[in-house]
Structures are given as C-alpha cells and as structure tokens.
Amino acid sequence: MPEQILMTSQAFFRSECLAELETRYKVHRLWEAGEQEALISEVAPHIRVVVTEGWAPAEFQAKFPNLELIASHGVGYDGVDLGAAQARKIAVTNTPGVLDDAVADLTIGLLIAVTRGIVVGDQYVRNGEWLKANFPLMSHLRGRQAGILGLGRIGLAIAQRLQAFGIEINYHNRRERSDVDYKYYSSLSMMAQDVDFLILSCVGGEETKKIVNREIMEKIGPTGVLINISRGSVVDEGDLVACLEEGKLGGAGLDVFTSEPHVPEALFKMPQVVLQPHIGSATLQTRIAMGQLVVDNVDAYYAKKPLLTPVA
Ligand code: 8YV
Numbered sequence: 001m002p003e004q005i006l007m008t009s010q011a012f013f014r015s016e017c018l019a020e021l022e023t024r025y026k027v028h029r030l031w032e033a034g035e036q037e038a039l040i041s042e043v044a045p046h047i048r049v050v051v052t053e054g055w056a057p058a059e060f061q062a063k064f065p066n067l068e069l070i071a072s073h074g075v076g077y078d079g080v081d082l083g084a085a086q087a088r089k090i091a092v093t094n095t096p097g098v099l100d101d102a103v104a105d106l107t108i109g110l111l112i113a114v115t116r117g118i119v120v121g122d123q124y125v126r127n128g129e130w131l132k133a134n135f136p137l138m139s140h141l142r143g144r145q146a147g148i149l150g151l152g153r154i155g156l157a158i159a160q161r162l163q164a165f166g167i168e169i170n171y172h173n174r175r176e177r178s179d180v181d182y183k184y185y186s187s188l189s190m191m192a193q194d195v196d197f198l199i200l201s202c203v204g205g206e207e208t209k210k211i212v213n214r215e216i217m218e219k220i221g222p223t224g225v226l227i228n229i230s231r232g233s234v235v236d237e238g239d240l241v242a243c244l245e246e247g248k249l250g251g252a253g254l255d256v257f258t259s260e261p262h263v264p265e266a267l268f269k270m271p272q273v274v275l276q277p278h279i280g281s282a283t284l285q286t287r288i289a290m291g292q293l294v295v296d297n298v299d300a301y302y303a304k305k306p307l308l309t310p311v312a
Pocket of ligand 1: 012053074075076077099278280
C-alpha cells in the first residue's frame with residue numbers, strides 16, 4: 001500500500017500535479033467525499049501528510065494524530081494555524097518565490113489601470129462615448145511616490161517594476177532591510193501621509209488585520225491610490241467603501257477582498273476602482289510551478305530530505 005495523503009481541496013492545484021502525486025501516493029480527495037467526516041475518521045490514523053490550499057485550522061489538524069507535514073499550495077498561510085502545528089512539531093510548507101513575477105505583474109497592471117482609467121476607457125470606446133468627446137486626462141506615474149507595505153519577495157518584485165516607471169520607492173516592514181536603499185518608514189501612518197500609491201504586499205492574519213483603515217486611507221488622500229494584492233483582511237473594507245464614496249481616497253485596485261468571492265456591491269459602480277477576482281498568481285506557468293513545489297515538498301518529506309520551502 002503506498003503512503004496515504006489527505007488533500008483538502010482542489011480549487012487552484014493543477015490536475016497534472018495531482019496526477020503526479022497519485023503516481024506515488026494514495027491521495028484521499030476530501031472535497032469529493034460525500035461524507036467528509038466519515039472519510040477523515042477512516043483514514044486519519046494513516047495520514048502523515050495533508051496537502052491543502054492555505055487552509056488548516058487547529059481543529060482540523062487535531063483530527064490527524066500522526067500528522068507530520070502540512071504542504072500548502074499558495075504563499076499565504078494565514079489560514080493554517082501555525083501555532084497549533086508548531087505545538088505538535090508538524091512541519092508546514094508553502095509555495096514562495098515561484099509566484100512573485102505573476103503577482104507583481106498584476107500589481108503594476110492594477111496601478112496603471114486605475115491611474116490611467118484603462119477599464120473605464122475601454123467602456124468609453126465600446127459605449128460610443130468617444131464619438132462625443134475625448135476621454136478626460138488622467139494622472140502620471142513618473143516621479144510619484146509609492147509606499148510598499150510588506151517588502152518581502154513579492155514586494156521586491158513590485159519595487160523593481162515600479163522603478164522602471166520612474167516611481168520613488170518607500171516601504172514599511174516590521175524591520176528595516178539592509179539590502180535595499182529604498183526609504184524605510186517605521187510607521188505605516190507616516191508613510192501613507194507621504195505617498196501617492198500605497199501598495200499592500202504584506203502577510204494576512206491577525207497581525208495585519210484591518211491595519212489599513214480610514215486613518216491610513218485619508219492619509220493616502222483624494223489623489224492617492226490603494227492597491228491590494230495581499231489579503232482582503234488587511235483592509236477595513238467598510239472604511240474603504242466610505243473613503244472612496246466620500247472622495248477621501250482617490251482610487252483603488254483590488255485583487256483581494258474580505259469575504260471572497262463576495263465583493264461589496266458599492267464598489268461596482270465606482271469608476272475609480274478596478275476589481276479583479278483574486279488572480280495574482282493565476283497564470284498557467286505560475287500555477288504549475290506552485291503545484292510542482294507542493295509535490296516536491298511532499299517527495300522531500302517521504303525521502304527524509306530537507307523540505308524545500310518550510311514556513312519559518
Ligand atoms: C492563490 C494566494 O489564490 O499564494 C497565495 O497566497 O493567495 C494565491 O496564489 C491561492 O492561495 C493558491 O492556493
């Protein structure tokens with residue numbers, strides 16, 4: 001009997017990567033089980049590895065007495081209870097690095113889409129508005145100030161791209177980095193005051209929950225733009241809608257939301273907002289690389305080799 005793995009869902013995990021796992025392991029597909037609890041009770045004693053897509057709360061982990069590895073698909077692990085895993089010495093892996101370019105590309109796309117009105121411009125042409133009048137002037141990128149909240153791998157990939165547009169880079173992190181010469185702010189609020197574009201590429205979870213609230217958004221200001229490609233939880237969505245409605249925040253480009261796939265309907269009517277359905281990493285090449293990294297971590301675990309990308 002091959003080693004048995006439990007996989008929780010397959011919303012993003014490429015089927016070719018699942019097929020590869022199934023050549024070496026017996027994969028129990030939880031999402032396909034009619035009675036999920038019955039499947040868990042039946043297989044739990046045999047499960048040392050769970051493959052998941054950013055989800056493993058403490059009560060779920062507790063169902064597997066012999067669990068040793070949670071191999072998660074996605075860079076964000078805010079849905080995996082790390083404290084519970086650490087308490088039982090369960091290793092956790094994620095898929096960092098391979099999605100930086102895709103997420104950074106989308107970030108730039110959102111920034112240009114908002115500042116140049118690309119989505120409304122498209123509608124303007126399609127609706128025949130251009131036949132009546134020229135499109136209004138929008139705003140420039142060169143020489144403007146961007147503040148990156150969370151200058152990790154993805155934040156750095158965003159910064160490199162912003163530099164190519166002649167945008168000045170500032171950042172706020174828990175700690176100042178010694179390997180960049182971008183301007184560091186120890187205070188998010190002070191950075192928000194000084195920048196035109198606030199870009200969120202930080203981790204989700206309790207430590208960043210709703211840290212971008214009305215106070216921060218009012219500091220970005222009526223001509224400023226908020227871009228969020230991290231987690232919806234980082235932004236107070238009620239404050240966001242209110243600040244945009246009141247014109248206290250100039251615009252927003254959003255790939256992530258508090259209760260996905262539900263998005264506040266008030267945003268649908270706003271021309272200064274560009275919305276995306278959480279597609280930061282959603283390129284075929286990236287998703288194959290993410291899936292492969294999950295497979296490689298699982299293989300490394302069973303081969304008793306060091307895990308490729310353990311969460312620190
Ligand atoms: C995916 C993501 O939507 O990597 C992440 O943290 O948010 C995205 O890449 C998804 O989580 C993949 O499982």
